[in-house]
Amino acid sequence: MLSFIVRRVFQLLFVVWGAVTLVFFLYFLLPGDAAEILAGGDNRAVSETVVTNTRNKLGLDRPVIVQYGKYLKSIVTFDFGKSFKDGREVSEIIKERAPASLRLAVWAIMLEASVGISLGILSAKRKNSVADTVTTITAAVASAIPVFVLGYAFQQVTGVYANNHDWPQWLRLPVQRIGPDEWYLWIIPSAEQFRYLVQPMIVLASVSTIIVARLTRTTMLEVGKAEYVRTARAKGLKEGVITRRHTLRNAMIPVITFIGIDFGTLITAAILTETVFNWPGLGSKLVASAEGRDLPVLLALTVVVVLVYGIVNLAVDISYAWFDPRVRLAGGER
């Protein structure tokens, strides 16, 4: 088990290195002159001297390789340097943005897991009933809706339309930004905060909930046909016990795995949702730093993204061994 973990950690480090290197060199392939953009902001004509100064100041005049070395070193020491855009410490920026993404992700995962799994189990139980077909159709349609369309639709309905048509106050949900940023125990939102949280949370979780529901349904049905379920029945167990202890226990393995991996994806790829709702998280910062050619921030975010994704995957793999005893002895005993 230990060698397994060590091996995976090394793999992860390699992946981080690979990703950072890739992004670094891509940065220099971006159109336009980075220094010019950084110096002048949006499309204003900037004098040569300002551009050159900027370039020197930010170290962009050094050979690429040298810059690469410098940044690699800084990443290893976790000193990401300062943002090109406003000179703030990059680590500050990350510390500022990360909680928003994390909180949104955690809530989205909880929604996705609870609703998704319940729907899936229900669907599997009443296979081919009216409820099942309706759920399947709704699920199919829902997964075809782009996240940003859903986001805007929500905004229009609860924000704009509600205001114009005088809906009760509690139903008029705020549609932009994070709101008061009030949280208890770091993760539980105040009532007002929840009003800001609920829409991005639902929108972010929407696609994954569908996938979880369908995956659960599929695995429940598959496992239901397994031989050992028939054995359980032959032992005289009650149907409920069979479902819980035998079917569910086995069916949940791939589902939990998926949810685990999805957590990493949610944190980092909530770009669309954060953009639509102006939620100040890592995703929207990623977009901004790419457009603004803010190399240190971009690189730092890449490292964060890749690391988080990798660690979550590793955790999922390790816990997989706990769930499924067949995997535990991989590489070991007979």
Added chain:
Amino acid sequence: MSYAIAEPQPGPIADSTGDRRLLTVEDLEIVFNTTDGVVRAVNQVSFTIDRGDVFAVVGESGSGKSVTALSILGLLPKPPAEVVGGRIMWQGENLLEATPERMRHVRGGEIAMIFQDPLTALNPVHSVGRQIAEMVRIHRGMKAKAAMAHAVAMLDLVGIPQADRRARMYPHEFSGGMRQRAMIAMAIACRPSLLIADEPTTALDVTVQAQVLDVLIGIKDEIDSAIMLITHDLGVVAGMADNVMVMYAGRGVEEGSVDEVFDDSSHPYTIGLMDSVPTVEGEDAPLRPIGGQPPSMINLPSGCSFHPRCRFVHPDGPCATEVPALLQIGDTSHRSACHYSSEVAEIRQEERS
């Protein structure tokens, strides 16, 4: 073996009527409603099993033997499968009319079943001990610790070494033969009166087969139960069974004691089976496979289902038109479903001498 084959338990357990009859299946008829048509899987099958018996059901794949076994415990998937006739009398009660709660009590508690492939038949994520313990927790209300201890005892009973360590291991950590023994241990945990074994040794090596069969016999004697053995392996039947029923195309075509059916075969299909098995005694007669194909279960041949492949067939007799009844031969329990059973038996005797 670490269990003691002591003297047989005195008398049957809690049998109010005092006689040894356990199971009576009468005219069982089961069909499957498929997209291609109605499959008549089991057609007027009848047999009885007494306590202490080893009753074998022999036949090719698709002959209906597994379906029969599953129907006793009500394990057939009810949408495609449908029991359309007959009775399954278990100690005086018709299981086909039992309530679901009653069936749950019967399954595992009074009748237990072991399946062909123990690797897929055991849950991979629970330890073996836990799965065995589950039996007594459900049926006898034992608490976790006591149940686990009982599980260990059962594993010991079937001859698994270091039972207490093994109980905490998972199915995939066992070898094939040990897995099957673990399944047996699980099945007998509540001392069922009838043990149904569906192809218990088909997935095992020959040497391991013998061991597992020994375990089965030993257990049967130990808890004074009966065994219903489903198999297509005649050798296993010869070595283990007291009585046998040969099935073909969903029907019982010959039944009786093993000696009667094997040595005194009176049905062309049985004879065909006997002839296609090589014997060690070194007869020089060539192997004679049964010609033709197994019948389509949706469109069975008219009259006797076997007649298209029968080498004793009388073309102008009732073979193609009338379904032969299972009739008694002589004055024993030996029965055969052939219009010409005595003639067939005689020809057979001549051929063998």
Added chain:
Amino acid sequence: MSDLSNEIVNDTAVVMPGAEDSLKEVVAATRSFRQDSWRRFRSNKLAIVGMALVVFLLVVAVIGPFLVQNPLAQERLLYKSPPDANHWFGTDQIGRDVFARVVYGIRLSLFIGLLVSLLEVFVGIVLGAMAGWFGRYFDTIVMRLVDILLAIPYFLVAVAMIAVVGRGTSAVVITLVVTSWLATARVVRAGMLQAKQFDYVEAARAIGVPTRRIITRHIMPNIIQPVLVLTAIGIGSAVLAESALSFLGVGVQEPTPSLGLMISRSQSFFSESPGLLIFPGLAIVITVLGFLLIGDGLRDALDVKDEV
């Protein structure tokens, strides 16, 4: 009747008189797997709906341009007008006919979706199969590459592609191909690893069948099934991804009508003209839905284990 018997009899010893009827049954019952799957697919109502949607969209994409107005023409005085007889979906904020733009948008989405799918499946199969077959170093290299690419949000890859090939459709296509071959490759590799162990592969090797032939004739047909499902669903994903990238500004550029771009550009005007959100949004949904349903239907139809 006798030729039928001969067909079967080549393997069996002898045909008993009177057995011809049973033989007929046997032959009739052995329908090919393909026919069976097709039958199952046909009876899946949702899959049929999916096919209908896709066919409808293809018709729109092919014929549409001949029937609609110029999607780029701006009628200055008519901007943000609601749907009417002249402009079925109304006009956008600079006066362009929304209906025409949606039609062209669908066209673009389908084009990109199909192209991306074809390319990524090809890359995925080649790399995945090679990784699975050769194993060892090649396998490790491919899998590490997959890991790295997976860890990078495709947004960044999109930005990079723009740098290499400039903004526009080609950048989008390359980005999507680069980020989506991963799933296919994994599936193909897994299938290849499994298939390598099967006896029929051993058997083929034993009689000296050349490796390439083993792969294409024996293993591929078995891997095709999940790949087929992935492809169908992949087209839907590609359409979604393209709309997302265009929405973020790193996909297709103005003035080319792209459904995602239309939505992001008209963002501030939704309250006045909800059609600017609804029509393109609906178009995306229908497109993705069609392929999704087909993919699901394929998955159910090809799954042998479900049969009674």
